Structures are given as C-alpha cells and as structure tokens.
Amino acid sequence: MKYQRHNAIRELVAQSLVSNQDELRRRLRRKGFEVTQATLSRDIHELRLSKGPSGYSLPHGSGNGSAPVVVDDGPPSLAEMIESFGLRVRQAMNQVVVGTVMGGAQPVAAALDHEGWPEVVGTVAGDDTVLVICPDIRRASEVESRLRTMLES
Amino acid sequence: MKYQRHNAIRELVAQSLVSNQDELRRRLRRKGFEVTQATLSRDIHELRLSKGPSGYSLPHGSGNGSAPVVVDDGPPSLAEMIESFGLRVRQAMNQVVVGTVMGGAQPVAAALDHEGWPEVVGTVAGDDTVLVICPDIRRASEVESRLRTMLES
DNA sequence: TGCAGCCTTGCATACTTATACAGCCGTAAT
DNA sequence: ATTACGGCTGTATAAGTATGCAAGGCTGCA
Structure with a gap:
C-alpha cells in the first residue's frame, strides 16, 4: 500500500499546494489512504520532497533539490x-x-x-x-x- | 545590519550544508552576527529559502514549487x-x-x-x-x- | 506449526520552525 | 520637544516535523 500512497502524495504535491503534513493527511484520507502524520513524515523523507514558501515540492532535476554540497569543516589552510x-x-x-x-x-x-x-x-x-x-x-x-x-x- | 546578515545567510546556505536554524545561528555567530532563531526564521522566509533533505537551499530559478508560467522572451534579464x-x-x-x-x-x-x-x-x-x-x-x-x-x- | 528476520505503522515525545506580542529605536510631522 | 508610526528584534509559546520504541503482519525455513 505504501507505494500507491507515495504516488498519491507525488500527485497531490505536484498539482496543488500542500502546506503541511496534516493537510496532506486529510487530503489522502479523502482518497482512501488513512495514515498518521508520523508515516507522512517518513514518506516525505523517502520521496525526498522539500518544503519551501509554496509548500512541499518534488525534488528538482533528476537528482534532487540541492546538490550534495560538502560540509564546512576542514579548511585547506x-x-x-x-x-x-x-x-x-x-x-x-x-x-x-x-x-x-x-x-x-x-x-x-x-x-x-x-x-x-x-x-x-x-x-x-x-x-x-x-x-x-x-x-x-x-x-x-x-x-x-x-x-x-x-x-x- | 539585516541586509548583511541576509548576504551571509545566502552564502552559507549556498556553500555548505545547513540543516537547521540553530546551526545557522551558531555559524552566523562565528561571523559576528548574533541573533536568535526567531529572527532567522523570519530571514529565511524573506529570502524564500526552502528546506529539503540536504538542508536549506536557495530559491530555484525565479520561483519555487509553483512556477508562474512565463513566456520565454529574449535574453534573460x-x-x-x-x-x-x-x-x-x-x-x-x-x-x-x-x-x-x-x-x-x-x-x-x-x-x-x-x-x-x-x-x-x-x-x-x-x-x-x-x-x-x-x-x-x-x-x-x-x-x-x-x-x-x-x-x- | 513455530520461529526468526524484516518491514510498516502508530503512539508518544523530542526536536525544529513560526508567530503573537511587546519593547526599542529612528524618522517625520506637529 | 512631543507624538505617532513603522521596522526590527527577543521572548514565550504555538504549530509543525522527526524519531525511538514496540506492536502487528509478512515470508521463508526447519
């Protein structure tokens, strides 16, 4: 069931404004998926969605929203x-x-x-x-x- | 002072991984900007940053998730x-x-x-x-x- | 049938982010 | 100088998100 739910999430997020996980939960319920916020948090993580000023959105490009940037720690003096x-x-x-x-x-x-x-x-x-x-x-x-x-x- | 802080934030977010506002706060402090998480929340909103699996990132293109369908007119301004x-x-x-x-x-x-x-x-x-x-x-x-x-x- | 390993989920709660409110400060008009 | 107003900020707290843990359900194997 999980993968169908993922598809439904992708679709909702692509087509409409989803501001938070609880809103997403309610919308999914109307489509027949009944899960809790915790599960959606995990789904969103797995789908690598990102959240910005206009709600959740799909990862950019084929990879993802932001490139794997190096962590700022060991400066080459x-x-x-x-x-x-x-x-x-x-x-x-x-x-x-x-x-x-x-x-x-x-x-x-x-x-x-x-x-x-x-x-x-x-x-x-x-x-x-x-x-x-x-x-x-x-x-x-x-x-x-x-x-x-x-x-x- | 706000404007300089915004620059610093943009830079940090572009160059390194910033996972949350408290981390951002600590890094800014090292650079001489001492503010609270609340202020950063507001800054992030103003800068229209978005948060994804790899931390905060700059707005993509001119808009974000919801692209205001624009006609391609001549060279980019x-x-x-x-x-x-x-x-x-x-x-x-x-x-x-x-x-x-x-x-x-x-x-x-x-x-x-x-x-x-x-x-x-x-x-x-x-x-x-x-x-x-x-x-x-x-x-x-x-x-x-x-x-x-x-x-x- | 019984058990082990793995996956998915909900619950409770820790963690993170947003915001109502009030104080401070500078500016402009009185 | 006084007052009114507006922007920026911190405090306290509400709103939103992530996660440790344990329960339930599969599957494969003895």
Whole structure:
C-alpha cells in the first residue's frame, strides 16, 4: 500500500499546494489512504520532497533539490596554499595582486574566500594571478602584509 | 545590519550544508552576527529559502514549487540573473564585487555587459565572483544599490 | 506449526520552525 | 520637544516535523 500512497502524495504535491503534513493527511484520507502524520513524515523523507514558501515540492532535476554540497569543516589552510603556490604579493590602491605558479590562482583564491576575512570584499582568479579587492587602501595594506608574512614564512 | 546578515545567510546556505536554524545561528555567530532563531526564521522566509533533505537551499530559478508560467522572451534579464545566481553585493572604492553561486559569475557578467550601463566601465568574471569597474566611487555606489535592489527583490 | 528476520505503522515525545506580542529605536510631522 | 508610526528584534509559546520504541503482519525455513 505504501507505494500507491507515495504516488498519491507525488500527485497531490505536484498539482496543488500542500502546506503541511496534516493537510496532506486529510487530503489522502479523502482518497482512501488513512495514515498518521508520523508515516507522512517518513514518506516525505523517502520521496525526498522539500518544503519551501509554496509548500512541499518534488525534488528538482533528476537528482534532487540541492546538490550534495560538502560540509564546512576542514579548511585547506590559506597559509599552506600560499606557501605552496604563492610567488609574490603586491598592493595597488585598494587591491592586492597575488602572483602564483601556473594554475595556482584558483585554489589560492578559494582558500582566501574560505577564510572569510572582513578586509576582503572579493577575489577574482586568473591562471596565475589572484586579484584581491579590499574596501580601501588601509585594509589592502593590512591584507598585503598578512599574505606576505605567509609567503615568507 | 539585516541586509548583511541576509548576504551571509545566502552564502552559507549556498556553500555548505545547513540543516537547521540553530546551526545557522551558531555559524552566523562565528561571523559576528548574533541573533536568535526567531529572527532567522523570519530571514529565511524573506529570502524564500526552502528546506529539503540536504538542508536549506536557495530559491530555484525565479520561483519555487509553483512556477508562474512565463513566456520565454529574449535574453534573460540582468535582474533574473542576479536573482538566480547572486549571493552578495559589496562596494570597494570605485569597484563593485558581486558574489554568485559557483559558475554563476560568467553569465551575470555577460548580462551586466549586455545591459550597457554608462556607470560600468567593464566587468571581469571568475568562477563565483564578478568584479565591476566603475568610473568613480559615486557611480560605484549607484551601481551597487541598483544591484542590491535586484538581489533583495 | 513455530520461529526468526524484516518491514510498516502508530503512539508518544523530542526536536525544529513560526508567530503573537511587546519593547526599542529612528524618522517625520506637529 | 512631543507624538505617532513603522521596522526590527527577543521572548514565550504555538504549530509543525522527526524519531525511538514496540506492536502487528509478512515470508521463508526447519
């Protein structure tokens, strides 16, 4: 019976607005499926539905609503990156330019972004150059010297 | 302060797995935003995030579950691009940095170029960052607020 | 027939999210 | 300065969702 119920749920969710599990329960009952909220919670989990501002919806694409993103825990330390790939660091106005070995810009920029420094507004990476944008000249100096320290360590 | 918090939330949700509002609260605290779960509930509502098997995620396309059937008219507008891919907008001197989801920088920059704004001297796109160069600080502010409006819509 | 293993479900309850309400703060009009 | 209003927030709590546990029902095997 479970799979028929799953189909009914998919259908209801696709065609109409279902705001919560109790509403879903009542609607299913009208169709002859009589189960409790607990079961629906499990069904929804199995069907990988997601809940947004407009009620429940089917998983996106063929996979699912949101890609399997990596959990935020083990940062590849910026210092290591700079040490491995960095070649030079220079400041220009509110910008800092980091030269790296060929292909090193991307990972360095990513590590820098990951660091989340407030002095960094954003980074743009080419092949061997990372452009770091800072809010102003003072903070660019700040960033420059910090990066330079890593480079020279 | 609310607006910056929204940016931070978008970013966290795009880049990592956020399973619930309390986890979000703890992560935001590390970044300097100290608010309660109630506020986050409201933020999430305003940002129209949805929650699925893999945590919270950004709105899909321009709408969510219920797609407002739209006719395909010409090239996607900048506003749509920003809405789909944009995560944050910040100004630094005469530059504006637009953070996007991975891979979103290129299309956003293209749409921005296509727009032909006189306040935009040029754009450079990385993987997830667009650097917009403006003639001066005043016009950068102009551009920033315009983009921010699109982002917050 | 009796038993073991597995699946599905309901109940009770823990956990998570939303919201009514009130306080605070800044702005604009008086 | 005073008052009125509106936005943002925290507190307390209601509303909604997930899950440990145990019961009941299959199936396959001795």
